[in-house]
Amino acid sequence: MTEDLIDHLLGLPPDHPVVALRHRRPEARRHAEGAFRELLLPADPGGLSHAERAALALLVAEREGDADLAAQYRAMGPAAADTPRMAALLDYAAKVALAPETTVQADIDALAALGLTPRDIVAATQLIAFVPYQVRMLAGLRALAREKAA
Structure with missing residues (x-):
């Protein structure tokens, strides 16, 4: 896994102005990456497996229309x-x-009846809400990159 998923998916060179802009806010980058890792790849996934987490993220990324993010989740x-x-x-x-x-x-x-604990349900809900944030972040940064290229 790369150090920063958003930077990886942007695919911009390290000296690109949009990358420099992101790096001016290290706390925002750190928190976004930390949320990604905690929601998708926690050391203790509880009763919501890593595969289930990736499947949820994939569904939301596909519904949100971000093929690159969906591919990342598919490859997990x-x-x-x-x-x-x-x-x-x-x-x-x-x-x-x-x-x-x-x-x-x-x-x-219904989820609890299938064996999910309150912790698992909260994790699933947070993950489902987090992926659209990633999609919006990527869309905004891609738009900035196109604007800088014009």
Whole structure:
């Protein structure tokens, strides 16, 4: 894994003005990368496996339309098993990503019935909310890079 996912996905040379701009805010870079690593690659994933986390992130990145980010999540390892639990997690991710206001206690209860703990459900929800942030960050930085190239 690269040191900074956003820099990696931007694919800009180290001396590019957009890279320099990002490096002027080391705390923002550190926190974004830390959130990525903690949500996707925690040392202790609890009851939400790394494969399940990658599958959730992949679904959201695809729905958000960022092919590079989706490819990154697709490459993070073996696909999660096609199980009722994974189907429920993906349904939950789609609902939270597309219409979070429609999420109700029954959605949480359904995940708990499949063996997810409150910690696992919070981690999944945070991850589902984090990927659109990454997509927006990448879109903004790519737009800046195009503007600098013009």
